[in-house]
Amino acid sequence: MISDNSSSSKDTLHNDGYDRFSLRWGGAAGDGLWYIGILLQKYFNRLGYYVQGFPGTQSTIRGGHVWQHIEFSTQKFGSFDSQLDLLIAFNSVTLDVHLHHLKKHGCLIYNSDMKNNNDYKEDIASRKLTVIEIPLKILAKEIDPSTPVLANSLAVGVLIEFLDLDIGEFIAILKQKYSERKEILTKNLIALENGCKYFSENYSTKCKCCNSTVERKDQLIISGNHMIALGAVASGLKFLAQYPITPASSILSFLANRAEKYGVVVRQAEDELAALSMCIGASFAGARSMTASSGPGISLMSETLGYAAMTETPVVIVNSMRAGPSTGIPTKMEQADLMSAIYMSHGESPRVILAPRNVQECFDITTRAFNIAERYQVPVIILSDFALSERTESVTPFNLDVNIDRGIIWEGETKEYSKFKRYQLSDNGISPRAFPPTKNAEYILVGAEHDELSHSLSGNRCGLPLSGNIRKEMFKKRFRKLELIREQEMNPPEIYGPIQADHTILCWGSTQGAVMEVIDQLNSAKGASWNMLSFFDLFPLPYQKIQSYLDKIQNSLIIEVNYTGQLENLLHSHLNWRPDDRIHPLSGENPTPSYILTELEKFSEYF
Amino acid sequence: MISDNSSSSKDTLHNDGYDRFSLRWGGAAGDGLWYIGILLQKYFNRLGYYVQGFPGTQSTIRGGHVWQHIEFSTQKFGSFDSQLDLLIAFNSVTLDVHLHHLKKHGCLIYNSDMKNNNDYKEDIASRKLTVIEIPLKILAKEIDPSTPVLANSLAVGVLIEFLDLDIGEFIAILKQKYSERKEILTKNLIALENGCKYFSENYSTKCKCCNSTVERKDQLIISGNHMIALGAVASGLKFLAQYPITPASSILSFLANRAEKYGVVVRQAEDELAALSMCIGASFAGARSMTASSGPGISLMSETLGYAAMTETPVVIVNSMRAGPSTGIPTKMEQADLMSAIYMSHGESPRVILAPRNVQECFDITTRAFNIAERYQVPVIILSDFALSERTESVTPFNLDVNIDRGIIWEGETKEYSKFKRYQLSDNGISPRAFPPTKNAEYILVGAEHDELSHSLSGNRCGLPLSGNIRKEMFKKRFRKLELIREQEMNPPEIYGPIQADHTILCWGSTQGAVMEVIDQLNSAKGASWNMLSFFDLFPLPYQKIQSYLDKIQNSLIIEVNYTGQLENLLHSHLNWRPDDRIHPLSGENPTPSYILTELEKFSEYF
Amino acid sequence: MGTESQRYDKKLFKANLKPNWCPGCGDYGLLSASTKALSKLKFQPSNVVFISGIGCSSSFPHWTNAYGIHMVHGRALPTATGVKMVNPELTVIAVGGDGDGYGIGIGHFIHSARRNLDITYMVMNNQIYGLTMGQSSPSSQLGLVTLTAPQGVDELPINPLALSLGAGASFVARGFSGDRKHLQVIIEKALNHNGFSFIDVLSPCITFNKLNTYEWFRKRVYKLDENHDQTDIEAAFAKSQEGNGRIPIGIFYKSERPSLHDLDPVTKNKIPVKEPLGFKAQGIDVQEVFDDFR
């Protein structure tokens, strides 16, 4: 019984087939949506589509409202869109929050157990939505009254049947997943089947998707956090200390699960102060070490970060940014920790900041981070964000065997480095490290200003004339390294679209994909008049390399998910350059192509 | 027996009298130099001179090398100079470190108990120094073998006799000081007398100082930290929580000593995280509260600072900057925490930063800090530094009765504020506060994003459409306050010297005095071609007000005691303006006029 | 019992907002027991301040009708110190989770206890990190499988009772949110105690801790009997070491000594927030202030 409202002709459902399909589930926290969402992504992936998924969560464990956004496509794509082809509503809040995102002629799968949807009747009619009603809870109860989450498999059955796709692959996924829990498997299989059956018995409309063309069975469905974890292990991570915090936690739990297998000591610290301090200890003793956190925890690391920089101890710190300030909105994204990353900790000390732009780059940047950290003996901060940490994407298997450069390590006298001097004043500012139990290199790491041998200048030598000079030399040494990094390691932004364009959008980090899609859409509609500069190496900003990119810009607009325009200010302060316009999404949601396009329309000069 | 080297004529000792005199004591830590130095400053003060004093210390409690610099003058003066008229050397390290600072024809009072000073013979001769040798330790032992610090009073005796000043006032000071410890008094009086006697029996040269002209008996000898403490109490401070750290500690100990008398609850917290959190609690409950620390402790406050800003909880935080990064050189000065003060804590949140420039301003700025904090409900950071915290100066008694503005406080329904809404969205961004046990205002302070009633948006309301809008409004509200502060509270720099000048020196904070002296010297030598712009209201920088000052500048140079040029970068990023030249003293010592002049000479264009 | 004490508005301290805790969460037990205890003892909402850190349990203040501070993670106790020390007339109650209080915040716990800050501190100990979805907590039992201890927790759990005894807490108790009546009685005694009153509340997380469930506790929990000498710290310590699957609840230890605000030179005589501001208003002689510097 297709709802009256969808009486419109069949072509409303894209009878030539969707080449990109966007769907969202909404329900209450604790309903297991995220979990089934991952399986569904794996399923679309196995069918050969490109897939992305993203959770919408709250600081509520059960109840409240959460959702899961999934998109698949025959073409590689860069981002989610807020425009939905299909919405699965487990509860009525889902309608409040998401119905208005459904495209005209879109489909609504609707849990008919819940209170009536009279409020939305008009909207449904006016937008000519196809509505499919299923009593999910009742059907789930019929299978097993004690397992309400079976509703999820039921809904998957309905969905797959509606999309006219091959149910077999999903059965295979369930079988793999529950290979050791037969009872659960059986119930889920029944639910899946009942879902299919219920749909085909009651509805006839189908919603066709284009067949995928590529055989992509070996693709991975993987999140940004997991990519960072893999990147770290590939780089030789031996020690991870972390304190749980959204959205960085999954790095910890992922690696805790594989500690033994991957040879990484994984320790849940008592707080973030301890976590980074543990990493300092591990690094001193010769291990590549990492910690990860988000805003509140990163702030707590301020003092110790300065210690790492002052003592030239390599360490990698992941900051999965979330919406701040303070507790803010922990389950939402923001890109507002750039300035605090640059300036956190008292006094002046070097550090490096890299911001991955997509899931694959989470891996690549992590491996670079470790090499930079050890080559230059500095802390490296990876600025990721919620939209990347917990976003899943289909990724082609890639080379895990990465180049590892541990920098200068002293293991005994050489020509160049005879006596071990931990802070030998070299031309480029880089000195040798040595690890216990190396003989004849015993030294004391110290956060006080120090001489080449790491002897403190804060005690009896403080204020003596020579000390002042050594201090100046040590300052120069530390900042010489920063200049070297700027020159040798830091990349300018990447151009997407034509090299010369009338309009340029600048962005950094995780918004890259959405902006790419915007560029594509604008260029396909209006000719190649738009391009994008996306930044990923943020500090030390390679401003000389950037200049030539800015020189080519005609009109420009920057997108940053923050209030004050942090990259903009950074560019301005180095290069005296400002974009013409700016967009600062602040609702907490990932800026989607549709959102960006709508905002762009506000700037009349573009259109 | 005047040393041979000083055979030069009497006029080497300024027979027309010094109008400004600079002396330094040097010895080992634990010798009580600081203590007697304060008495000596009080003494010169009572004689009617303008006085300044500054300690040179190390992170060593006994032994090592410390000194005390004292200057007095018939004219008001702005800073110390490194050029000494007299040096008192208790030990030979003092010669290593300070002898080269003695002016040609200067005087050296020398503890002849210590190992011979052959190393310095040549230097002493070539610079025609007057040398006075006194066996201080031996003479002290003669009085009481168990009290070696009597050497200090002995030296004072020698000094006063040599300077031909009135010993009576010093006797009075000792009597006042030790009124309840007769035995100590007696010994010190003997030591004082013996010092005088020893000098006059063995030497005849005198060193004349101009008579002071003003009667200034009621002047105070007071440090920057004590001024901050007084300013806070004058402003109505009711709660101080602090964790000890150089150079902020004396705020805590000063107020701990007067807690009952001044009605201030003073608590030594277990760490800085606790200290600021305690202040948040006290402020919530309606008390004006303050904490003070230095770099490492301030870094630890990062997270809680963001909480204060997000919850709009007024609090005053004193950062007595010391040389960083990390442990750095705790007993030396630096001005390198400006950027971290602006950007510390994740996310984006308002705060105010004020930097006092001299001891008197420590009081004034503190009283402003409390009013700004409560009027706009923001954290205010006072950026002082070692050179101000521990510097003592003669200060004219001033009005302690200051204006107190507590901002909007709700005590019950009014026309303007009927129902209590802690975060009422007002035009200027400021909302009413209420304190327990006010009835009908019960609310929950929360660091999550919140609505007008302080209800959290991170739980069940997170991600719902309205929440995004409220978040945007709350962001705007918080930053509206910042703009209001910029406009209504923040001052442009102060001009010293002619309004129009060929050369302008820019500076901020504690270097003001030294730069003023430099300006005076240059202008008196070369006509009025130099002026100074000294900044004290740093964030939010009132850049519009600053523009007109910059417009008038011909050639400019900035002095900042940091490596990266923090104020320079701030000016640049707001105003696209850079000075032509810059000086970054990094030895840890306060930049003195002589130091600055020497550095200036390196820029050939000026001379 | 007199009828007097029975006639009280049980909902006076309940907020209009509904908690967003999972149905069945142990924290409801404490919420109910404490709001009732407060009503029964005739406290007024405007005189009470609840202070918490971050965690499921730490959203507690939002579900009460009173003043509150939902502080950053781990810093509830120093915040409570600030509130209490400027206005000792307020009733200050700190609440939070085991992660918040025994993990990141344990230092403040120890220092607040030894200071004998006059507050009541109740920890909803579910032996897991709830809000962050199931990591080990410092009180997680050895062997508990968690998100971050897939092979089972390998760190000896915190013993909050032993620790608070060692730290000098003057009131040490344990309650079970599955026994609200008993819990309420403990809370009433804690509220009436002058000094640092600590209650470890066994408060099952039904979502992430599948081991330490209501049932699990019901089998093990027993009430300290009347022979237990609450004034004997060594006896209390011995009780805190009890193993063999027996978990005593009740008041372990109670001693009288002046609380921090009884000793502080200012608060022993005055309510700071009620005093006038500045030197003059406080009647302090300017010359006397200045004489310190002459």
Place this chain on the structure above:
Amino acid sequence: MGTESQRYDKKLFKANLKPNWCPGCGDYGLLSASTKALSKLKFQPSNVVFISGIGCSSSFPHWTNAYGIHMVHGRALPTATGVKMVNPELTVIAVGGDGDGYGIGIGHFIHSARRNLDITYMVMNNQIYGLTMGQSSPSSQLGLVTLTAPQGVDELPINPLALSLGAGASFVARGFSGDRKHLQVIIEKALNHNGFSFIDVLSPCITFNKLNTYEWFRKRVYKLDENHDQTDIEAAFAKSQEGNGRIPIGIFYKSERPSLHDLDPVTKNKIPVKEPLGFKAQGIDVQEVFDDFR
């Protein structure tokens, strides 16, 4: 005693640098006792790492000939955790002051103890903040007049022994730097103990603490006798509560349980820093890695 153990280079672990401690500072006692203990037990400087926070006492590592980390204030123990857990073959010794360890760092102390991290932790407890020149410390005695407690300390001092027992430390002792021989014996036992070995070292600050002097201690200190059962935690706790001016020194408590690196899934089999880096070098199958995501 055999002659063997007497023939050792007593100065092997002494640095060339002279400490900048005040002459007579209690910390010299610990420095001498520990460097001797290490030599005697035939440790090698390149295998030993001293880790400290900030304070007079915390400059200790600079006066030793070994590796060392002079960390920020209060974070010696987590730093030590990092060192030990990537190279359990190293002998890791954390040292510091009462402010550093019982004040700002107390949380890490408790967590390191319960984890049974295999290190030796020695606190030079002078009951004062030395380096910052005489403020109260969390172990300052009630009534002690300090820079920040001009009317005398009003907060009950930390009882480090009671606290570490409550925290699950597996070796708990107290020494006195005025009795270096006895101290050295304790240190030797601590170094040989597998697990968290804690020694509270009474170490007078002759400059700022004029109450708890060598003499004061000499009058009160006595050695735990042979009847004291080191395996009985309740007896140890009772001893930790001893008042009446008697201060027992010696080993209060000692128990055997696996240390953290015995339990950690990686370190129980491997020395992490000696393992190759990356998937391939560790022989991990790429497909197996990827299969987790399919």
